[in-house]
Amino acid sequence: MLAIYKRELRSYFQSMIGCVFVAFLVAFTGIYFMAYNLNAGYPYFSYTLSGSLIVFLVGIPLITMKSFSEERKNKTDQLLLTAPVGIGKVVLGKYLAMVSVLAVPNLIFCLFPLIIKLQGTAYLKVDYISIGVFFLLGCVYIAIGMFLSSLTESQIIAFITTFGVLLMLYLWDGILSFLPSSAISGMVGILILITIVAAYIQHMTGNWILSGGIELIGAAICIVTYILKSNLFENMLTKVLGNLALANVFTDITSKSIVDISGIVLYLSIIVVFIFLTVQAIQKRRWS
């Protein structure tokens, strides 16, 4: 794992992508910092960070796009997969290398609150927590991008799909407001979600009994609950899907100074899920 981690990290900074990413993120944040904190005199650096959240939409796909698709295209994955190293370790090594690239600009960000402090009052606790959560949110996005990269041979497709997914997540709150809130539509929505999950399991395992079972049991539970207690489903869709508005955990800190622990747990679990899915996607490719 360490070998892969070191090689990846070195390649990010040798191939310019890492440097471009760091420069890009720091430059944009610097512009926001100048505008909000230095010019307008606003004492929270966290506010600046929430402005540069949009930079992630382009920056993260830039570093994740090549993670697996390039290896697959150049057939270098043959070296990794025939070496005495488990696939989980290969994925983890690559993931940690990307996280380390992301850590570089975040470490630089740690200087900004100190600059504010030099000029007067600074709110260091909020600022550093928000940098930490900002970094964690980036880690979530990297996990998603890495998974999408493992599905394709083309870096460009990996970039575009990751960008699309991140943009969707960014705009999620707005999209959610179009969802219906009645109980019946909530139930139908949940049924659709269960079907999507079952279809994915069927696609990955090819096991009709397992996926059919999940579909049937899920649907049965849904319908029974709906008949017994239909008001449970009111606003259900918005509640369930609202969790996908990942950036909310971060913006809560920056705008209201509220740290939502469950939100951070959600971040960590999404990271674990996508690392797992990446391993599965690579395993699946060996078998088809």
Place this chain on the structure above:
Amino acid sequence: MIEVKNLVKKYGNHLAIDHLDFKIEQGKIYGFLGPNGAGKSTTMNIMTGYLGATQGEVIINGHDILKEPEEAKKDIGYLPEIPPLYTEMTVREYLGFAAELKRIPKGEWESSIEEVMKLTKLMDVRDRLIRNLSKGYKQRVGLAQAVLGFPDIIILDEPTVGLDPKQIIEIRELIRNLAKKHTVILSSHILAEVREVCDYIMIISKGKLVASDTPENLEHLMDGAESVEIEAKADASKMREILDRIPEIASVKTEAQENGITAAVITTKQHQDIREKIFLTFAEAKCPLLTLKSNRASLEEIFLELTQGEAVLNKDEKEDETNAGDL
């Protein structure tokens, strides 16, 4: 050493490997021979754990490649068809990465990298970026990677593709040297190479093992189709008249040459050696026999025969019939 049992690989409906079974023993050079798309690379990819098999198992030194992949992969060095090179690294960096990946103890990295670089003659280019190397050198870097750490089994997929003749000879020499201590499996569609290097040949066609034996034995496989080539100072009709006296002859193909010399290719009915009879018959007829030699089927013919199957056989038979009719 390696046991491949009932291996099947399907890509959708296409059967790439069709119930393959073989065993590989220590200290020999094995050659996989087959036309393009026969399933050589797929077999190697499954043996090294890169691909999963649809059915069947591969056991490397007692470890199943699927159930104990890390143990099994430790004993294998693999050079795939396209060398898996990170082109933005230098040769030495790349081999360092491979050494760490293969879990070679840290203290031995330097010495083992040095050793394989000497073996594959890479010392001159060790600090150059792989991107800037020629194809032959890239192939050698891939080979160095496979040999690194000297695993028990070295699997090479078309190791000499893209090399110039001098490099090919060097690599063959290297493979022979490696075989003193290791088991080497290589694939190729070039016959001469396999015959020259390998102790044992496995011919694969359409995912099936159609023959596996030593090169010598394989050449004997087609003894049946042995033919005799003669040249005599006589015209075609006289030659046929003389040959008519030998009852064992199945067919004769004649070709007139300069100075009244006629050449003929004779096939026999029951694979008998009729050279003596031919000589004596011609002597009786007082017709000078200039050349007399038997033609054994070459490895090329066996290869074509086995890989293209019945199509070739039938065609030969038809030709024989027409020739016999001419007689």
